Structure formats: C-alpha cells, structure tokens
Amino acid sequence: MTADKVVFILCAFLIVSSALMVVTTRKLIHAALWLVAALFGVAILFVLLQAAFLAVVQVVVYIGAIAILFIFAVMLTRREMLDKGTQTRSSWWLPALIGALILGGLVLMIASQPDFARTATTIPAGVDTLRNLGTALVSPNEYVLPFEVASILMLAALIGAVYVASSDKK
Amino acid sequence: MDFLNDPINFIANWMRGLLTGWGLADGLATVIIYIVGIVVLILFAMTLDIFLVWVERKVVARFQDRLGPNRIGPFGIIQPFADIIKLIIKEDITPLGADKLLYNIGPVLAIASVIILWAILPLSSRIFGVDLNVGVLYLVAAGALGTLSIIIGGWASNNKYALLGAFRMVANMVSYEIPMVVVLLVPSILANSMSVQGITQAQSGIWFALLSPLAMLIFLVSAIAELGRSPFDLNEAESEIVAGFHIEYTGMKFGLFYAGELLHAFTFGGFLAVLFFGGYGGFFGLEKIGFFSWLNNPFVQMVVFLAKAMLGYWVIMWIKYSMPRIRIDHMLEFNWKFLTPLALVVLVNTAILSKLLENLPAWGYNLGMFFSNILIAIITIGILRRYGRKQRQLQAKLHPASLANKEQAV
Numbered sequence: 068m069t070a071d072k073v074v075f076i077l078c079a080f081l082i083v084s085s086a087l088m089v090v091t092t093r094k095l096i097h098a099a100l101w102l103v104a105a106l107f108g109v110a111i112l113f114v115l116l117q118a119a120f121l122a123v124v125q126v127v128v129y130i131g132a133i134a135i136l137f138i139f140a141v142m143l144t145r146r147e148m149l150d151k152g153t154q155t156r157s158s159w160w161l162p163a164l165i166g167a168l169i170l171g172g173l174v175l176m177i178a179s180q181p182d183f184a185r186t187a188t189t190i191p192a193g194v195d196t197l198r199n200l201g202t203a204l205v206s207p208n209e210y211v212l213p214f215e216v217a218s219i220l221m222l223a224a225l226i227g228a229v230y231v232a233s234s235d236k237k
Numbered sequence: 238m239d240f241l242n243d244p245i246n247f248i249a250n251w252m253r254g255l256l257t258g259w260g261l262a263d264g265l266a267t268v269i270i271y272i273v274g275i276v277v278l279i280l281f282a283m284t285l286d287i288f289l290v291w292v293e294r295k296v297v298a299r300f301q302d303r304l305g306p307n308r309i310g311p312f313g314i315i316q317p318f319a320d321i322i323k324l325i326i327k328e329d330i331t332p333l334g335a336d337k338l339l340y341n342i343g344p345v346l347a348i349a350s351v352i353i354l355w356a357i358l359p360l361s362s363r364i365f366g367v368d369l370n371v372g373v374l375y376l377v378a379a380g381a382l383g384t385l386s387i388i389i390g391g392w393a394s395n396n397k398y399a400l401l402g403a404f405r406m407v408a409n410m411v412s413y414e415i416p417m418v419v420v421l422l423v424p425s426i427l428a429n430s431m432s433v434q435g436i437t438q439a440q441s442g443i444w445f446a447l448l449s450p451l452a453m454l455i456f457l458v459s460a461i462a463e464l465g466r467s468p469f470d471l472n473e474a475e476s477e478i479v480a481g482f483h484i485e486y487t488g489m490k491f492g493l494f495y496a497g498e499l500l501h502a503f504t505f506g507g508f509l510a511v512l513f514f515g516g517y518g519g520f521f522g523l524e525k526i527g528f529f530s531w532l533n534n535p536f537v538q539m540v541v542f543l544a545k546a547m548l549g550y551w552v553i554m555w556i557k558y559s560m561p562r563i564r565i566d567h568m569l570e571f572n573w574k575f576l577t578p579l580a581l582v583v584l585v586n587t588a589i590l591s592k593l594l595e596n597l598p599a600w601g602y603n604l605g606m607f608f609s610n611i612l613i614a615i616i617t618i619g620i621l622r623r624y625g626r627k628q629r630q631l632q633a634k635l636h637p638a639s640l641a642n643k644e645q646a647v
Binding site for chain 2: 070094096097100119123126127130132135139142195197
C-alpha cells in the first residue's frame with residue numbers, strides 16, 4: 068500500500084465520520100464544526116489529486132465564508148440549540164433503504180466505467196495547472212460562457228441581497 | 238553542493254544517507270526527513286515568538302516613554318522566560334458551562350493557524366517550507382482558520398463578553414478579507430505568479446511597493462484588521478468588553494492566544510516584505526554585480542528577510558500603539574465604502590496598465606504604474622475632502638446633533 072492510499076483512507080474516514088457527526092450530534096454548533104472538518108477533508112482530497120488551487124479555494128470559500136456564516140447564524144440564536152427529542156422517526160428504515168439503494172447504484176455505475184481502475188497521472192513538472200485553469204475559464208473555445216453566466220447569476224444574487232437588506236423599502 | 242549555499246538540501250541528503258545506511262526504506266526516510274523539517278521550522282518560529290514577546294514589550298515601552306522590562310538579564314531579555322514559567326504554573330480554569338472540548342481546541346487552533354503560514358514563508362531562496370503555486374491564496378485560507386479559532390474560543394467560553402468579542406471578530410474578518418484578497422491580486426498580476434517565491438524573484442529589479450504604493454497601504458490596513466490589532470482590536474476592546482474572546486482563558490491557554498497574535502503580526506510583517514518589499518532579495522539588481530554576489534547566499538538572504546519582516550512588524554506595532562480604537566460602525570463603513578472600492582480600482586488599474594504598458598521598456602512600465610497609483614491617490618483624497626466638507630456643513634447647519642443625524646438619514 069502506497070503512502071497516497073494510506074492518506075486517502077484516513078482522509079475518507081475523516082470525511083465520512085465527520086459527515087455522520089453532522090447529522091447525529093445534538094448540538095447545532097457542533098454540527099457546524101463537524102461540517103468544517105468534513106469540508107477540510109475534501110480539501111485534503113483535492114491536495115491528493117494535485118489540485119492545489121481547488122484545495123485552497125475549498126478552504127477559503129467553504130470554511131472561510133460559508134461555514135463561518137453558519138456558525139455565526141447559530142451563535143446568534145438565543146438558546147444553546149440543544150436537540151432533546153429522539154432523533155429518528157418510526158419509518159427511518161425507508162429513507163435508509165432508498166439511500167443505500169442510491170449509493171449502491173452509484174457505486175455500480177462508477178465501477179462499470181472503463182476508467183474506474185485508472186490511477187491518477189502525475190502532472191509533468193513544467194505544466195502550470197493554475198495558468199491552464201485560468202486560460203480555460205476565459206478562452207472562447209472552452210468555458211467562457213458558463214463562467215460569465217455564473218458571474219451574472221452571482222451579480223443578480225448580490226443585487227437581490229442588497230435590495231432585500233435595504234431598509235427604505237416602501 | 239555545500240552547506241553554505243544550500244543548507245536544507247545538504248542536511249536532507251546527509252540524513253537520507255544516514256537513514257538508508259541504517260537499512261530504512263527510501264520512502265520512509267523521506268517521511269522522517271519531512272517530519273524533522275516541519276518540527277525544526279515550527280521550533281524556529283516558536284523560539285522567535287519567545288523573543289517577540291520581549292521585542293513587543295520593549296517597543297511599546299519606548300513608544301509610551303517607559304523603560305519596559307529591564308530587571309532580568311541584559312535589557313530584560315530573559316523576561317519572556319519568566320513570563321512563560323508564570324503562565325505555566327498558573328491555575329488552569331475551565332468556566333462553568335463551557336464547552337470543554339471546543340474551549341480547549343480554540344487556543345490550539347489560534348496558534349496553528351499562524352504556524353501553517355510559516356510553511357510558505359520564503360526565508361531565503363533555498364530555505365523555505367514549500368513553494369505552492371497558490372501561495373497567495375493559501376495566506377487567505379490560513380486567515381479563515383484563525384477566525385474560526387476566535388469564534389470557537391469566544392463561543393465555548395460561555396461568557397457574554399467573549400461571545401461579543403467573537404461576533405465583532407467575525408464582522409471584522411469577513412469584511413476586511415475582501416480588500417485583502419483583491420489587493421493580493423495586485424502583486425500576483427505584477428509578478429505573473431501566485432507563488433511567494435515567484436513574487437519575490439519578480440522584485441529583484443524593483444519593489445512592488447514602488448510600483449503600487451496604494452496596494453501596499455491597503456494590504457497593511459487589512460492585515461492589521463485581520464490581526465485584530467489596534468485600531469481594529471474591537472474583538473478584545475478592554476474598555477468595553479474586558480478582554481473579548483479570551484476573557485475566560487487562564488495560564489498557558491491565554492499564552493497561546495497571546496503568542497499566536499505576536500507571531501501572526503510578525504508573519505504578516507514578513508508577508509508585507511515578501512509581497513511588496515522584495516522579500517529576501519530585492520536589492521535593485523545589486524546582487525548581479527560580482528562584488529555583491531554574497532547577497533545571494535541563503536543565510537544572508539535570511540538575515541535580510543528577517544530584518545524586513547521585523548521592520549514590518551515594527552510598523553504594525555507603531556500603528557497599534559499610536560492609534561485609538563475605532564468604533565464598529567466606522568470600521569465597517571471604512572471598509573465597505575472606502576477600502577473595498579479603492580482596492581477594486583487599484584486592481585483594475587493594475588490589470589489594464591500591465592497589459593497596456595507590456596511592450597514598454599522597464600522604466601516606462603515602472604513609471605506608468607507608479608504615477609497611475611499617485612493619480613488614484615490624488616483623486617481619492619479629492620473625493621474624501623469634498624465628502625468631509627459636506628458632512629461638516631451638515632453638522633454646522635443643524636443643532637442639536639440629534640436633528641443633524643435625522644437630516645442625514647433623510
């Protein structure tokens with residue numbers, strides 16, 4: 068077993084167990100912090116795949132902005148947000164079954180792909196992945212349209228947020 | 238390859254020879270060498286941190302016309318060790334109703350978020366942790382973890398002042414991250430690289446502080462805000478919320494927050510040097526002349542870097558001990574209505590000019606960049622002056638002040 072595999076298994080264990088803790092823990096703020104741990108695990112996965120840019124963006128956007136907003140919102144609540152009742156319903160087996168089926172289906176589908184057993188190729192030393200990503204995002208033959216559409220969507224969301232938050236509405 | 242020109246690789250190769258000579262596998266030897274390297278780097282940072290306590294206390298004393306610690310050792314240099322012993326033997330108190338686990342994670346995360354920055358800090362061209370091609374973004378990501386540590390510490394203390402401090406920290410960080418990210422793109426554009434080594438090497442001719450002085454100033458302000466130092470120390474404002482997020486922490490747990498803050502300030506002094514003042518190099522081409530080739534020695538570079546970082550740290554201290562704390566609404570207004578738009582203007586200006594002036598000789602490019610920045614600064618000051626005059630006229634027209642405020646709202 069190579070070192071990469073060991074790190075991957077540890078990291079996968081971290082992600083899955085933290086994700087489980089997000090839904091099972093009774094304190095809301097702990098759930099938010101377990102979410103941070105899970106997102107951090109995903110960043111490690113990106114590092115393993117030699118996608119340093121995505122790893123750092125994962126930390127900046129998901130942990131630095133989204134998770135912190137979650138935690139902030141939770142902290143603003145008055146009580147400790149403790150969940151006291153039972154955490155499962157009587158019909159818990161049905162979603163569990165559906166979830167297991169979907170997971171099994173997905174695993175089967177991915178396993179049947181021809182590239183399933185392929186290991187990640189190492190990026191040759193001279194290639195600047197960051198520069199390639201940047202040019203791909205703005206070159207007309209590649210992703211400029213989705214990129215610009217996403218920008219316009221975000222601009223619309225920004226204007227909408229400003230409108231909703233502005234106090235002098237009639 | 239000898240020790241003086243490439244110390245890290247020299248030691249690593251020597252250790253690799255030693256370990257494989259003992260019969261260890263090559264992969265395992267690499268892991269061990271990396272771990273040793275990480276531990277040595279952290280120990281270097283932490284040892285430096287001990288002396289930063291002394292530097293900080295001595296400098297603040299001079300700013301405030303006092304003597305500072307001067308009893309133990311020459312110039313009081315042993316004082317930090319006495320402080321450490323005191324911090325360690327103090328009683329460790331966990332407040333009633335605190336979230337024990339999170340309460341203990343807080344200070345650890347606070348210092349960890351600073352130490353991971355040292356991974357990319359280029360001490361010299363041959364002495365550094367790792368050269369990431371996204372180094373500049375890594376700086377921002379590490380800042381996010383720092384915020385998290387303060388939120389966790391403030392919330393887990395089960396204290397209203399601590400929670401208020403944490404709230405203020407979030408408002409502070411979430412807003413000042415934006416001009417910082419925007420302005421970090423300016424050196425990236427100028428150097429055509431996001432790696433800190435690349436940015437340092439691009440400044441061997443001229444410092445980016447001279448190409449874009451406005452970007453340097455905005456980075457300095459947002460760095461101070463991110464550090465939570467005065468005038469942005471709302472998260473621990475003594476006169477309002479006692480000690481803010483670390484109010485309940487005692488002994489070495491408080492010590493970790495304090496040490497983290499000092500090391501953070503020094504590290505940002507280092508990044509200021511790397512991004513805008515040439516880092517370990519930046520001798521304006523002097524090192525290419527044969528007589529000055531000793532400037533390329535990694536140890537000389539390290540001394541130069543540490544001196545520049547210390548100077549940046551000194552500026553941060555200078556501002557901290559001469560500025561009063563600003564009010565929270567002023568802080569947010571300053572960020573959103575002044576710093577963020579200015580940072581965006583500087584970024585757009587740099588991006589356009591770097592393409593327009595691309596084919597010019599170096600002096601034309603440099604002068605164009607510099608004077609465009611000066612022009613932006615003059616326009617900004619003009620706008621601020623007009624705005625200030627309007628505000629003063631409003632205040633002068635209406636009395637009492639409550640009426641003036643009402644007028645403003647309309």
